[in-house]
Amino acid sequence: MGATRDGVMLFFVEKIAWFLAILFYVIFAVLRPTGMLRWGTLVFIIYSAVPLGFIVLAESICLISGNFDLSVGMMTGFIGMVAGVIIISWLPDTIPAPLTILLPLILGLGCGALNGSLVGFLGLNPFLATLGTSMVFLGGKLLIHPHPIYGTDLPKIYTMIGNNEVISLSVFIATLIVLWFVLRSTRFGAHLYALGAGPKTASMLGINKGRMYFFVYLIAGFFCGMSALFYTGFLFAISPYTATEALFPAFAAAVIGGISLKGGRGSVVNIFAGLILLAVVEAGLSMFAVSPFLREIVFGCLVIAAIIINRLRDSVRDRILRPV
């Protein structure tokens, strides 16, 4: 009897982000049933979270490995702008339109390799190194092209991917499934969690820390490249300010999804819940036309609440899992 109750309790605390997301949705649905209850609204809430979602995945994988990436937002903006400038003015009409899609992804791998080399191979502090590259990305972007590029100037296929709900959602969900599988069932995933939880022990047991960190940042860069592509389509434009403020929500979604800043913990399923929760709150607040200042306050409180909830969850979890 006690065992089943513990089982239910454990399930509840492990999946708390999902319950909170549903709770917020229900609250908003009760307050404004006409808007919130429509299927289209629900799909749009998730669709609008896709570009940020890739940044959340980038940040999450860094956090699980026990690192930080403060450059995810600026990097995404930089990639989007550089890709746009390459397409419209540096190499106009040279790259076949379908291949332009690869451009942000390649740039993402490049930016990720930069962060990865600094942290993985030179052993720099991830906090400071990515703060540095973040400034480089911001300045670089504004130096290259401080004005918006409009969707109409870009190849149709380039903007279509992020502009289409079905394509966006299927690509994002496929990415989630692949990442879920990799973290859960491959050696790479096992080593990632081990490095995050005990970097010294893991490297003494033969896991190559520098190389793993490099790959972590490389993947994070790739996700930022994906995000840049989806932002461009979603906004149907490349703004110099795209994703410049994405760092905070990226951390927020990861933390709400139960990722520990100490590393070694976190699951893709819960990270997705954190993202959905954030998107639901965002949609609810826009529906009530809440002041942007109040919005900031709400998000700030949400993150602090998430940290407290995480701590409670850990203590409940420990109490249940500790063998008698």
Add this chain to the structure above:
Amino acid sequence: MEKALVRMGNIHTWFGKVHALKAVNIKIWPGEIVGLVGDNGAGKSTLIKILAGVIRKDKGEIYWNEKKVDISSVDDSRKLGIETLFQEQSIIGILSIMRNVFLGREKVKSWGPMKILDNKNMGEESMKLIGQLGLNIASPNQEVRFCSGGEQQGVALSRAMYFKAKLVILDEPCRALGVKGVEQVSNFVKELRNKKIAVIFITHNLYNVYPVASRFVVLSRGEKTFDVQKKNTSFNELQVMMAKIPSRNNLLS
């Protein structure tokens, strides 16, 4: 004559100006349990860290089965068959027992063109190892931080058993353990002896190692001062030797 498993000859190490190891020679025979004892700062940990590939020696040679080897990383050391348990850093608390046992050497199975973790196999193997060490743990998925100190050492040791190590280095395995934990560690060492795995047991507390070791090596201020079979010495003599400072360093004499 039987070949020595490991022979470290004329090992020197400097940490800046500190001469941490001075011309240390040590031999380990297959399957023997050696107590490496000495006061804090005697150079015990430094010596075995060289063997484990964590730090590099400045001078000297290492022979494995009488073949000269160059150990420059933990990986090199493991490939020879040396498994090292470092003080309190041999396990990762929030990972499961199974993940700890197979850390860095996870078992995989083919799944189409991919290799995926074989959790079932790793779980079964870890339970077998835990059982052999006489530990009573219900599930291989239990997080190691919920295990007692002695059990945690057991989890780390089962790696050596599974991967068929030839030599296990225990660096202060009884630190922070209670009476029961110390007894468990002794049992683990006996289990390793039954499996003909050589053990270097490092401690500054002779009580922990005296009952299980068959030979003792005493280090003091970076020098080997005593190397004796258990049958030719006594607990008291060893204690006296551990407290002794190498004569030419002793300004009072």
